[in-house]
Amino acid sequence: MKRRDLLQGAAALTATGTLACAPAWAQGSDYPRPDATIRYVVPFPPGGLTDVMARQIGQQLGEHWKVSVVVDNKPGGNGQIGADLVAKAAPDGNTLLAITLTHAANVTLFPKSPFSFQKDLRPVALLAGSPMLIVVPEASPIRTLKDLMEQSRMRQLNAGSSGNGTPPHLTLALFNDLNKSSIQHVPYKGGAPSMTDLIGGQLDVIFSNFPESIPHVKGGKLRALAIASKARYPSLPEVPTTAEAGMPELQVENWTGMMAPAGMPEAAVRKLGAEVLKIVSASDFEARARQQGFVVDARGPDRFAAFLTEEIARWARVIQTANIQPS
Known part of the structure; x- marks a missing residue:
């Protein structure tokens, strides 16, 4: 057989093999492969x-x-x-x-x-x-989300987060925009150290990742003002949603x-x-x-x-x- 014929035959086999595999892959039937x-x-x-x-x-x-x-x-x-x-x-x-x-x-x-x-x-x-949970120290005079809305327009408050551009920071920025307030952002290297300072009273508020703050809420060290979701959370049934508390546009998960x-x-x-x-x-x-x-x-x-x-x-x-x- 001539070299050209051999090459054409090999190409045909390759194409045939590719086409034979294509239907299975195209249908997803061979994904994932067992190995x-x-x-x-x-x-x-x-x-x-x-x-x-x-x-x-x-x-x-x-x-x-x-x-x-x-x-x-x-x-x-x-x-x-x-x-x-x-x-x-x-x-x-x-x-x-x-x-x-x-x-x-x-x-x-x-x-x-x-x-x-x-x-x-x-x-x-x-x-x-x-959902994001808005929390303050238990000893804070801020008792409700409306208190936070009013106080943040009257005086300088600060809020911690796990870093620039993280969900707690973004939620704070959205709150400031909606409320026409200017709560100062204090970035930390992670959520845990910011929680420590909030409990210690060095911070006024955190728009927190739910799992990071809920143990402290249940333990009585933090007060939850509102949860930024459409419905109340079963494990915190007494905490109102942001809509119920006066800011329906503040919904963040x-x-x-x-x-x-x-x-x-x-x-x-x-x-x-x-x-x-x-x-x-x-x-x-x-x-x-x-x-x-x-x-x-x-x-x-x-x-x-x-x-x-x-x-x-x-x-x-x-x-x-x-x-x-x-x-």
Whole structure:
């Protein structure tokens, strides 16, 4: 056989093999492969909200699909380091990213990012949200959200957060904008030290991540003025929502979701999204999540994409109005 014929025959075999594999991959039926190890990147330290949810999802996903799912913490850069890693990973569905409200804000905070959040990553599923809780020291004369609204217009107050551009900071900025007040922002390196100073009376208020403050509220060291959600929270039934307390526009949840590299095939994304939604919608999972401070908000790729677009625009306005700069 001539060399040209051999080359044509090899090309035909290659094309045939590719086509033979294509229907299964296109339908998502061979994802994930049985020998796969799925790397679920959490761009924050272990033990936080995002990490806790990711580990539960990873464990259940591994059990359901009989594959290995490894949670890999890659903290740094306000969540940008881990996101960059996944944005540049192979789009085979074996590298996934856990994101939060922080990443929607990062689109505005980091305009010169080495990757494009909206072009290089694609939504898989929204998992859950954790409402922000507005807390003051137990000894504070501020008893209600309306007290806070009035006092912050009359005198200088300060509010701690876990850092510039974090959800507590963004919620404070939104409050200041809505209330036409100027509570001073005091950034800390993490939520725990800011809580310590609030309990000690060095701070006036924190617009807090729910799980960080609820033990201190239940322990009598902090007073919860309102919860920034649509409904009261079962474990704090006496705490009004921000709407009930006089500021209906102040609704903020520090949500978490799953993303994948942009080139991951549509069918595989939908198969993964459907499986994740099945996991988080199970009654035992929802009950456990609620105990940890989450409210399950299960949305697949399309609804999550629309939600992300809204969140990016919402926080862009707040960041620009408050002139927030990253740390």
